[in-house]
Amino acid sequence: MSEQRKFMPNARLDDLLAQLTRAGFQLIGPQLQEGAIVYRPMTSVAELPLGVRDSQAPGRYRAARGEEGGRWFAWANGPQALKPLTFAPREPMWRAVAAEGRLHFAAVLPEMPPTAVIGVRACDLAALAIQDRHFADEPAYQARRRQLLLVAVNCSHPAATCFCASTGDGPAASSGYDLLLDELDEGFVVAAGSEAGAGILALLNLTDADPTQLEEAAALLGRAAAVQQRTLPAGDLAATLFARLDHLRWDEVAQRCLACANCTQVCPTCFCHSHQEVPALDGSHSEHYREWDSCFSEGHSYIHGFKVRPDIRTRYRQWLTHKLGGWQRQFGRSGCVGCGRCITWCPAGIDITEEARAICAGEP
Amino acid sequence: MEAFPLESNPALPHEAEIIERIEETPTIFTLRLRFTDPALHQRYSFMPGQFNMLYLPGVGEIPISIVSDPEDEHLYDHTIRMVGRVTRPFAQLKAGDHIGVRGPFGRGWPVAQALGQDVVIATGGLGCAPVVAMINYVLRRREQFGRLTIIQGVRHSADLIWRERYEAWSQLPNTQVLLAAGQAGPDWRWHTGHITACLEDATITPESVVMMCGPEPMMVAVAKDMLLRGVSEERLWLSMERNMQCGFGKCGHCQVGPRFVCKDGPVFSYHEVKDLLGKAGF
Ligand code: SF4
Ligand code: SF4
Ligand code: FES
DSSP: OOOOOOOEEEGHHHHHHHHHHHHTTTEEEEETTTEEEEEEEEOOOSSSSTEEEEETTTTTEEEOSSSOOOOSSSOOOOOEEEEEEHHHSSEEEEEEEETEEEEEEEEEEOOOOOOEEEOOOOOHHHHHHHHHHHTOOHHHHHHHHEEEEEEOOOOOOOOOOHHHHHOOSSSSOOSSSSSSEEEOOOEEEEEOOOOOHHHHHHHHOOOEEOHHHHHHHHHHHHHHTTOOOOOOOOHHHHHHTTTTTHHHHHHHHHHHHOOOOOOHHHHHSSOOOOEEEEOOTTSSEEEEEEEEEOOTTTTTTTTTTTESSHHHHHHHHHHHHHHIIIIHHHHSOOOOOOOOHHHHHHHTTOOOHHHHHHSSSOOO | OBBSSSOOOOOEEEEEEEEEEEEETTTTTEEEESSSSHHHHOBBBBOOEEEEEEEETEEEEEEEEBBBBBTTTTOOEEEEOOEEEEEEEHOOOTTOEEEEEEEESOOOHHHHHTTTEEEEEEEEEEOOHHHHHHHHHHHGGGGGSSOOOEEEEEEEEOOSHHHHHHHHTTSSEEEEEEEEEEEEEETSSSSSSSSHHHHHTTOOTOOEEEESSSSSSHHHHHHHHHHHHTTTTTGGGEEOOOOSSSSSOOOOOTTTTETTTTTTTTTHHHHTTTTTTTTTTT
């Protein structure tokens, strides 16, 4: 889709939402709720976090309404965006019904209406592309995924914890969106990334963006990349990390890590989940659920009365070596898209970039 | 022969009937199963070393290796050791009961590589179903394989199940059986000590294909011995065990470094996994 990029004045954002609604999509978008930007069902522009600014640091998150006016998307990602929409935190997979000594199985597929997500960021699109591959043969995931239409926004205000420029996944969204917005003072530069997106865009009947507007959008993106301070160490992290499994830093970080699993819960690429059997009280049927799990949990590596990873040291090492190392072989890329969530939402303020650097440095 | 996955939704079990329950020892039993849907039963095929997820309502699922022969189309055997909360209710099952089954999952033993070759099968610990499937496979097609060496180490001689089978196998031509028990009872005519004690008596050619199953330190010890005898890393194979919940590379529990035991294994070549094999935490 390399069609002409359009300009949408601020006043027309409402029209975009209206067109999506008219096309049969429920809207999910960013909203300020209980001090954090979360993605929730919405119906009008008024619910978007206009003028909200955030501030993030290791173990610290604040989001609040700033000055009057301001922009709609002048903040970096909150705790969660796309992952719960496609890979539900907990859902039934199938049901087993017992009757007259026989067993009947039926798959339970989620019923999700066509859903347009407003304000998706580049890091989450990159993470979604990974999860699309992981769950390619998974009916429930695909049933949800098919319903999504993604309206992305290029990041103009990364948080201090963001490092998508270093992983190559942002701040500009390069693929995976249906529509892409660049927010300027007076409005948005809009581009389509799919047939569906192009269809909506055509309905809006916008004028072409002018060269000044395109330059301004490019400059914002350039700045958003340049202000990022954190980076992952360069080179073949899989080889380096797996060569340093006895590094003393693992012991050191284990002293600080609480094994709370916040990092894996907020990480947009983590896919671990556990199965759970939930029998009906009268024994007539059972529901088989799956629920997000984490390599930090007690039971994750449990087998026959034995835990492969009995301590925080081996669990933190699993998280980091999988995320930055093992993923390379499984998916042909790192499992980290640089969203910085695990840094912000870690109660101990552990910084994945700092740990990776410490482990890669010095003697194996 | 390619294994045939059951249906398009690999997470969904299918009803199977227990045709027979065989008590192997007080804690080990075999369930012979048949899918109740005849078409499905026909279509189903597997290779030795692959596993199924067996499901009991209200209890959950367990990964169990298929021990019967791929050509025994009438029944699928699963030998189960009672080890905890989930396996115990399976022990209560009897002929005529119904359970759920999905599979087969994973990569089995390197049958094609082993054809025409000497085969060494080494196991440690309690009844190791994945290799039993392979022993049966070789014995059933005896002329297609070279010399067969069966090596097994157990902690106590009383732990050895199917002892009469080992006795019978040891009488077969071109077949060597070597057993070692850490502690031996009165009627033990085999080695006493670690599994490596009986390796000394083994005649192993560098062209052998070696298949192992059991505790990882034991497999590492046997692999090192075989490497010294000139068997290459690509001819050493081992079946691994990890927490498995999905069986097809989704849930993440079975990962060993970059590998999914359920999907990339459970049978791996030594070459593939040697870096992390026996490394605490993986
Ligand atoms: S590892 Fe951390 S920074 Fe990387 S994608 Fe996951 S949550 Fe984001
Ligand atoms: S093993 Fe840990 S880091 Fe890897 S996907 Fe699972 S929870 Fe995430
Ligand atoms: S058992 Fe779920 S990924 Fe291997």
